[in-house]
Amino acid sequence: MKHITTLSRPRLWKTALATLCAAAFSHMGLAQVPTPTILRIDTANVVLYIEDTSDPSKFATDPNVTTPGHPNNFFRNVMIGDIRAVNGQPVLGTFTSTGPGGGYVRTAPTPGQAIADTVRNGVQVISFEILKSDGTPIGTIMASGFPAGAPPPGSPSNVSGSNFVVTGGTGAFLGARGQVGAGNNPPGVPPMRGASITEDPANRRRNGGGSTQLVVQLIPMESPEVVMSSDGLAITHSSDFSLVTASKPAAAGEILSLFARGLGPVNPGVDPGAPFPSNPLAAVNSPVEVTVNGKPAEVLSAVGYPGSVGGYQVNFRVPPDAAKGPASIQVSAAWISGTAVSIPVQ
Secondary structure, X not given: OOOOOHHHOOHHHHHHHHHHHHHHHOOOXXXXXXXXXXXXXXXXXXXXXXXXXXXXXXOOOEOOOOOOOOOOEEEEEEEEEEEEEEOOEEOEEEEEEEEEXXXXXXXOOOOOOEEOOOOEEEOEEEEEEEEXXXXXXXXXXXXXXXOOOOOOOOOOOOOOEEEEEEXXXXXXOOOOEEEEEEOOOOOOOOOOEEEEOOEOHHHHHHHOOEEEEEEEEEEOOXXXXXXXXXXXXXXXXXXXXXXXXXXXXXXXXXXXXXXXXXXXXEEXXXXXXXXXXXXXXXXXXXXXXXXXXXXXXXXXXXEEOOOOOOOEEEEEEOOOXXXXXXXXXXXXXXXXXXXXXXXXXX
8 A cells, every 4th residue: 555655755845744643643723522432243153151150170171062051140151253344344354341240139139139220231341352343452441331231321322221331452552441232133133152161262253152243432542633833634645745735725635634633543553642654654543534514535554643642634535526615634543533624635
């Protein structure tokens, strides 16, 4: 994937671009309050291993598909599944859940269930470790709370149950808050397969499991934002790095360079507060997307801008069919979208 950088530009352009970026990346007046982002996380091969024996020597020893025993209540369990998509975009990753479970609390309990004012199936700690399709780590989301029962107030409309609070994250999700609920599985698709704790989880994919969707309402620590130079939005023509303005608008099909903050970790990594390197360029770990009037644009590269602290350069192509007039530009990283800005297209 070709990256258009200042390294191949004449000295005058490099000086102009350096001046632009110094001004843009030092401007802090447009920092946005992060808004919630919805992540629909689809999983596969989900198996719930139920602790149905008190003999630890039998744990994870049976290579075959097992039928779990069903303790009446208060039993421990471990759920493991593969993350396969986020918001419909193919990814890799691991979903886990562990804690005590069963017919835990009920407003109208049967014998063996606990009476309470709520209906839940236990207390669980869950995690989502998400990777790009090539195995590049994106980040981890951690949550804890209650499976089953009603979703928390204010949940997205496609949440059908459970009540988890996001306790934090790593990587692209560092410092995130929010809540998690169970999504709606397609009809006839089991959300998981129950297994005895004696079943060997090394054979989980071969033995098969269920599929489920978890819906994360995420409040990130920061969101992507296009930065401002002293002369306007830091979106430039890649041909000469002059600003896109009303007197020099973008053209359909043209390659533009967008300068932003809040795109998250890079590879190779840099220490917090350290400037991004120039050789090699530090590519953004997370999937980066740019939309023009709501339509996906081709993203050619997304890197930490050399020498800046927390500044990024994203090169993208305006869609060839982009309409003339004001165009809404929005950048996202790790499915977290920034505030849309407007540029003219001729």
